[in-house]
Amino acid sequence: MAETPEVPFPEEQCPQTPPAAKAILRRVEQPAARAPSARTRTARLAEGGSLVGRSRPLAEPLYQTTVWAFGSGDDVDAWYEGRAPGTHLYYRNGNPNMASLEAALADLEGGESAASAGSGMAAIAAGFLAIVGAGDHIVADRACYGGTTVLLREEFARLGIEHTLVDATDCDAVRDAMRTNTRVLHVESISNPLLRCPDLPRLASIARDRGALLSVDNTFASPILMRPIEHGADLVTHSLAKYLGGSSVAVGGIVIGSRGLIDGARARLVRLGATIGAFDAWMALQGMKTLALRMEAHSANARAVAHALDRHPGIAAVHFPELPGHPDRAVVGRLYPTGCGGMVSFDVGSAAAARALLAEVSRAGIPLAPSLADTRTTVSYPAGTSHRALSLAERRAIGVTDGLIRLSVGIESPEDIVTDLDRALRVARTGAR
Numbered sequence: 001m002a003e004t005p006e007v008p009f010p011e012e013q014c015p016q017t018p019p020a021a022k023a024i025l026r027r028v029e030q031p032a033a034r035a036p037s038a039r040t041r042t043a044r045l046a047e048g049g050s051l052v053g054r055s056r057p058l059a060e061p062l063y064q065t066t067v068w069a070f071g072s073g074d075d076v077d078a079w080y081e082g083r084a085p086g087t088h089l090y091y092r093n094g095n096p097n098m099a100s101l102e103a104a105l106a107d108l109e110g111g112e113s114a115a116s117a118g119s120g121m122a123a124i125a126a127g128f129l130a131i132v133g134a135g136d137h138i139v140a141d142r143a144c145y146g147g148t149t150v151l152l153r154e155e156f157a158r159l160g161i162e163h164t165l166v167d168a169t170d171c172d173a174v175r176d177a178m179r180t181n182t183r184v185l186h187v188e189s190i191s192n193p194l195l196r197c198p199d200l201p202r203l204a205s206i207a208r209d210r211g212a213l214l215s216v217d218n219t220f221a222s223p224i225l226m227r228p229i230e231h232g233a234d235l236v237t238h239s240l241a242k243y244l245g246g247s248s249v250a251v252g253g254i255v256i257g258s259r260g261l262i263d264g265a266r267a268r269l270v271r272l273g274a275t276i277g278a279f280d281a282w283m284a285l286q287g288m289k290t291l292a293l294r295m296e297a298h299s300a301n302a303r304a305v306a307h308a309l310d311r312h313p314g315i316a317a318v319h320f321p322e323l324p325g326h327p328d329r330a331v332v333g334r335l336y337p338t339g340c341g342g343m344v345s346f347d348v349g350s351a352a353a354a355r356a357l358l359a360e361v362s363r364a365g366i367p368l369a370p371s372l373a374d375t376r377t378t379v380s381y382p383a384g385t386s387h388r389a390l391s392l393a394e395r396r397a398i399g400v401t402d403g404l405i406r407l408s409v410g411i412e413s414p415e416d417i418v419t420d421l422d423r424a425l426r427v428a429r430t431g432a433r
Contacts, residue, residue, distance in 0.1 A: 042290070060285065097281040098281045125155075188219070364424040382400050
């Protein structure tokens, strides 16, 4: 029987190979070891489980149990004494789905460890409480998510923890706000809802010089577009309900950092009963398998939509980090080479115009939903949802006007998104006259 001839692989023997394929072949042929890309790592998340006979499940099973059974009291003692790694006791303390989620996000963000939480706010609170106590001080970006501001103002103040809100894009103002008892500087990689982008390396340097830690909420960027630890951050948090999950079906949060910090955060989550459930952890992992592809599509669509809205006569202002007039454009060019995600905010001038638009855009096929990062495009009204707990003066001070609309751009055809928005804007303008 004749031998099967070898199929030529190097590009020199394949003159018809497309240029993109040739580039891949050149990288593959390099003798040095090459780490898998984030796109590959997300696609291969949480593969399989234990062997069942001679095979294993390709997808990780859901461990929907509240408690684990032990063979003896000695085995229980081993768990409590830390002599049984990989063993589980009770759902609040962890389970295999939580462990897989935590390992995946520690890897994607470049942290030593991660702890999963019942929500993004629980993750932020646990991260803070692992560092601060009564008499300590936190400096936070005044443009942060409204829930974070309320947490500091209402809950942490009762614990004797002080805070100062400052414009995190003004490094001199941040430096002036730091005190001798400041333990944490907290910012968002891309702020909600005005999409400001602070200079993370400079802020990390300021925090380090003052003996504080830099905490970054990376929800709007995801680890596909931004890895804050690489820029000096000590703690990174996410809301799993946003880009990581991607389909508005899983709720949870994650905090990532050094092993010591995360052990402290995990202890707070367990004591407060704020850990994530197995099903939400499992669902978030399923969503994360397409994270890299989705972030590429979200970013490209948001870019197209932002440029279209920037030329629309019915809009007073558009906030998007990649627009030429954005105040942080230089930082964006340096820290976000592959895109800034799917969020775009724009101002229609007044509360009346905003409410008219919200009604019309819902009829046009873009739902009014007080969350973000679904695969489909949605809108929200920050003054009436995420920043509702702030006073009118506080909202105006950070630029959250009565006419501001936050648009979460999905992965649909960008032409369809622009058409739906244009139709709604035109009808709303006509009705307002």
